[in-house]
Amino acid sequence: MHISQFPLEQDHLAAAVGELLVRRGEKLAVSETTAGGLISVRLLSVPGASRWYDGGIIPYAGAHRWQQLGLDVEIARQHGAVSAAWVAATAEGLRRALGCAWALAESGIAGPQGSRRSPKPVGSVVIALAGPAGTITEEHVFPGSRVEVMVQIAERALALLKETLTATAETTVTS
Numbered sequence: 001m002h003i004s005q006f007p008l009e010q011d012h013l014a015a016a017v018g019e020l021l022v023r024r025g026e027k028l029a030v031s032e033t034t035a036g037g038l039i040s041v042r043l044l045s046v047p048g049a050s051r052w053y054d055g056g057i058i059p060y061a062g063a064h065r066w067q068q069l070g071l072d073v074e075i076a077r078q079h080g081a082v083s084a085a086w087v088a089a090t091a092e093g094l095r096r097a098l099g100c101a102w103a104l105a106e107s108g109i110a111g112p113q114g115s116r117r118s119p120k121p122v123g124s125v126v127i128a129l130a131g132p133a134g135t136i137t138e139e140h141v142f143p144g145s146r147v148e149v150m151v152q153i154a155e156r157a158l159a160l161l162k163e164t165l166t167a168t169a170e171t172t173v174t175s
Contacts, residue, residue, distance in 0.1 A: 013158045014042040020165040021052035026101035028161070030056035031069075031094045033081075034108035034125055038154040054100040059090075069093030080118055082107050084126055084137040091130035103130045104161055106153055110146045123149050127157050129164055136164060 021028055030039050030053075040056045043049055057068060066073050071086075071093050079085040087107050095103035108125030109118065118124075123142040128135055138160060142152040 009045075011042050011045050013155070013162060015046045017043065017158055017162050017165065018046045018049060018052050020162065020169065021102070022048075024101070024165070024169065027052050027054040027098075028102045028104065029054045029094050029098040029100045031090050031103065031105040032056065032058050033060055033106065034110045035106055035150050035153045035157070036060070038150055039104065039106070039157050042154055042158060054098050057094070069097055080120075082109060082118055082120055082124055082126055084128070084139065087126040087128040088130070088135045088137050091128040092135055095130045101132055102161070102165075104128070104157055105130075106157055108149070108153060110149045110153075112146055125149070125153050125156075127153070127160055129157075129160055131164065131168070133168065136160070 017028075028043070030043070032039050037056075037058050040053075043053050059068060069090060071089050075089050076086050087105050090107065091103045091105035094105060104127070106125055106127045109120055109122050111122035114120070114122050121141055123144070124140070125142060126137060126139050128137045138156070140156060142149045144152065
């Protein structure tokens with residue numbers, strides 16, 4: 001997705017995610033740090049999102065995340081805020097806190113400067129999806145400006161969610 005195309009009046013990826021969640025009778029929550037709400041904006045642009053979108057948080061400062069989700073600060077100290085361990089803990093904590101079937105979380109470095117606390121390059125992001133069968137994490141380094149990185153994070157996070165919902169629906173049907 002290109003920045004000039006965002007936001008979309010008809011977001012086909014977000015609508016497909018919504019349809020899959022409605023079919024399953026499940027809800028989703030989202031925690032966004034680097035994307036700053038773009039994932040939620042895309043999901044909420046779909047009419048009827050209240051049937052499957054349970055809520056979200058934008059815990060930009062780490063202390064908010066720890067307090068709201070009851071996360072163990074030692075995970076962040078040991079692994080960093082842009083790590084599979086921390087982002088998975090965030091997704092799992094959000095899923096528990098809201099009691100929904102799925103929770104999507106991301107944390108990264110949008111730029112233009114890198115982090116003082118992390119050696120990871122600008123564009124680094126970890127995306128985690130916690131669901132009934134466990135938690136999936138992905139690590140990426142997206143190119144581009146701050147906003148381009150944010151848009152790519154939202155696009156990949158929604159694609160991961162759609163891919164996982166589709167794969168688990170197929171597994172459920174064939175099992």
